[in-house]
Amino acid sequence: MDWLAxxxxxxxxxxxxxxxxxxxxxxxxxxxxxxxxxxARREFWGKSLLNGIVHLPLVLPPVVTGYLLLLGFGRKGPxxxxxxxxxxxxxxxxxxxxxxxxxxxxxxxxxRAMRLSLxxxxxxxxxxxxxxxxxxxxxxLTVTLPLALPGVIAxxxxxxxxxxGEFGATITFVSNIPGETQTLPAAIYTFTQVPGGxxxxxxxxxxxxxxxxxxxxxxxxxxxxATRAVAA
Amino acid sequence: MTLLxxxxxxxxxxxxxxxxxxxxxxxxxxxxxxxxxxxxxNIVGGLIRPREGRVVTDGRILVDTAAGVHVPAHRRRVGxxxxxxxxxxxxxxxxxxxxxxxxxxxxxxxxxxxAVVEMLDIGHLLARGxxxxxxxxxxxxxxxxxxxxxxxxxxxxxxxASLDEARKAEIMPYIERLRDEAxxxxxxxxxxxxxxxxxATDIAxxxxxxxxxFGPTAGILARLDLLSGDEAAEGGTVLxxxxxxxxxxxxxxxxxxxxxxxxIPRIGLPLGSRVRVRLRARDVMIxxxxxxxxxxxxxxxGTVESLAAVSDNTVDVRLDCxxxxxxxxxxxxxxxxxxxxxxxxxxxxVKTVSVDTAGAAPPL
Numbered sequence: 001m002d003w004l005a006x007x008x009x010x011x012x013x014x015x016x017x018x019x020x021x022x023x024x025x026x027x028x029x030x031x032x033x034x035x036x037x038x039x040a041r042r043e044f045w046g047k048s049l050l051n052g053i054v055h056l057p058l059v060l061p062p063v064v065t066g067y068l069l070l071l072g073f074g075r076k077g078p079x080x081x082x083x084x085x086x087x088x089x090x091x092x093x094x095x096x097x098x099x100x101x102x103x104x105x106x107x108x109x110x111x112r113a114m115r116l117s118l119x120x121x122x123x124x125x126x127x128x129x130x131x132x133x134x135x136x137x138x139x140x141l142t143v144t145l146p147l148a149l150p151g152v153i154a155x156x157x158x159x160x161x162x163x164x165g166e167f168g169a170t171i172t173f174v175s176n177i178p179g180e181t182q183t184l185p186a187a188i189y190t191f192t193q194v195p196g197g198x199x200x201x202x203x204x205x206x207x208x209x210x211x212x213x214x215x216x217x218x219x220x221x222x223x224x225x226a227t228r229a230v231a232a
Numbered sequence: 233m234t235l236l237x238x239x240x241x242x243x244x245x246x247x248x249x250x251x252x253x254x255x256x257x258x259x260x261x262x263x264x265x266x267x268x269x270x271x272x273x274n275i276v277g278g279l280i281r282p283r284e285g286r287v288v289t290d291g292r293i294l295v296d297t298a299a300g301v302h303v304p305a306h307r308r309r310v311g312x313x314x315x316x317x318x319x320x321x322x323x324x325x326x327x328x329x330x331x332x333x334x335x336x337x338x339x340x341x342x343x344x345x346x347a348v349v350e351m352l353d354i355g356h357l358l359a360r361g362x363x364x365x366x367x368x369x370x371x372x373x374x375x376x377x378x379x380x381x382x383x384x385x386x387x388x389x390x391x392x393a394s395l396d397e398a399r400k401a402e403i404m405p406y407i408e409r410l411r412d413e414a415x416x417x418x419x420x421x422x423x424x425x426x427x428x429x430x431x432a433t434d435i436a437x438x439x440x441x442x443x444x445x446f447g448p449t450a451g452i453l454a455r456l457d458l459l460s461g462d463e464a465a466e467g468g469t470v471l472x473x474x475x476x477x478x479x480x481x482x483x484x485x486x487x488x489x490x491x492x493x494x495x496i497p498r499i500g501l502p503l504g505s506r507v508r509v510r511l512r513a514r515d516v517m518i519x520x521x522x523x524x525x526x527x528x529x530x531x532x533x534g535t536v537e538s539l540a541a542v543s544d545n546t547v548d549v550r551l552d553c554x555x556x557x558x559x560x561x562x563x564x565x566x567x568x569x570x571x572x573x574x575x576x577x578x579x580x581x582v583k584t585v586s587v588d589t590a591g592a593a594p595p596l
Binding site: 122124125127128129130131132133134135136138139142143146147 | 304308314
């Protein structure tokens with residue numbers, strides 16, 4: 001069974017992938033929820049445009065998205081230069097850039113799941129909460145969010161899964177640097193490009209299957225608990 | 233405690249225009265569906281912003297469009313009981329009840345959790361989720377939730393409409409206790425004469441978005457012209473009577489008011505209790521002489537106040553019995569035969585009385 005043991009380099013890729021995916025998931029969650037809320041609840045000028053932009057990564061080739069990120073968030077890009085000058089945040093050729101690419105690619109899936117669950121909420125319950133003295137923010141925190149929780153969790157799991165598998169946009173934006181931007185899919189790809197890399201590719205493939213399956217099971221369990229809490 | 237409403241509002245083709253000032257403990261907004269009752273109560277509750285007008289409770293301005301005032305719903309301190317209960321499905325009954333408490337200012341927390349739970353008989357439900365409750369239980373929890381928010385005004389939008397007769401009978405006594413014990417004025421939307429006659433102290437009648445009449449319950453219910461269709465058959469008068477005597481031999485109770493004496497099947501209340509009695513206009517007959525040899529027990533004497541034709545064969549005769557109004561709905565043929573005219577002394581024979589014993593107030 002020795003061939004199943006991961007080499008230190010492979011562990012690095014697995015850990016990096018998990019870090020990138022978790023950061024992408026949790027850092028984009030507030031933005032995703034706010035966007036989903038805007039799309040579900042508000043009418044404003046440019047709503048269809050916002051909706052289109054949010055969904056763009058779903059229909060664009062990932063390489064195109066990655067290239068656009070490179071143009072915008074690279075060191076010379078307008079957003080990249082601004083963030084580096086004022087906040088010291090650098091995306092290009094760093095793991096942070098991989099997380100950004102994953103977040104952008106998973107964003108439409110996350111927003112969609114959250115928006116559907118927000119739209120399914122009975123608004124009359126929110127009106128009832130406001131007559132009981134809850135301010136709009138408290139209505140959101142005590143009624144809207146708990147009722148939307150299954151959808152919020154589903155959105156985050158979708159984002160996580162997408163981030164674990166992201167390849168095209170990441171490799172285009174931040175390249176394939178072992179230990180910094182070489183996530184699991186990139187590592188598998190690299191193994192397949194060198195002679196004798198089959199065993200490594202297979203090991204990482206198994207790891208990818210295990211992580212994805214675990215994420216799926218966790219999401220099912222959380223959604224089950226959340227719906228039971230709502231139905232009880 | 234007064235509630236002043238003076239608003240004009242437009243919803244598409246529908247125009248709402250109503251003004252009244254009520255000092256009653258339970259003011260009913262009464263009218264057929266589509267008359268604007270729910271819009272009106274939603275304006276009072278802050279869920280709809282009226283185009284123009286004022287809403288003031290006890291000197292507290294909730295809406296004054298001229299001054300640009302519109303207090304948001306969560307700062308109005310109203311307890312709203314909706315037709316569909318609207319319990320929070322993700323919270324237990326106990327958490328639902330406590331929901332509004334956290335938002336009430338500390339100095340204002342008067343409602344006692346235990347007392348409210350006991351009054352509404354919901355102690356055994358506290359640990360359950362709203363999904364497992366019956367319609368009547370849900371509505372009781374909704375009433376408790378509104379009460380525990382320590383509101384300055386309770387709004388009820390057809391709280392009984394989605395329940396069957398048995399469940400209605402189950403809830404009504406709780407609303408009566410609320411009216412008589414809670415010291416918080418109630419605004420109650422309904423299209424049911426039976427509910428309004430039993431619960432209301434004052435009635436605002438709405439028709440096509442306009443206020444058709446406003447006044448104390450007895451006076452409004454006596455005006456059958458305000459009731460439409462099926463509800464007209466339910467119309468009549470309400471007498472506040474006092475339990476004077478128990479006739480143990482025949483198992484009857486004797487009630488008294490300025491209008492006279494009424495005997496009803498025995499009710500188990502202490503002497504002196506005040507009981508609300510409803511006389512449906514269609515259950516009242518008229519005789520020009522005191523009838524003899526008749527099985528009806530309840531005969532009130534009075535004078536004819538006015539006659540109003542309802543249709544080409546039916547007339548409502550308004551009587552003054554010791555200063556209290558009683559209405560009889562009889563045929564036009566009978567009025568001609570008896571030669572009824574205003575000022576004439578007559579006797580009203582009451583065939584059936586409906587008594588709201590559950591609403592009985594303790595002796596003064």
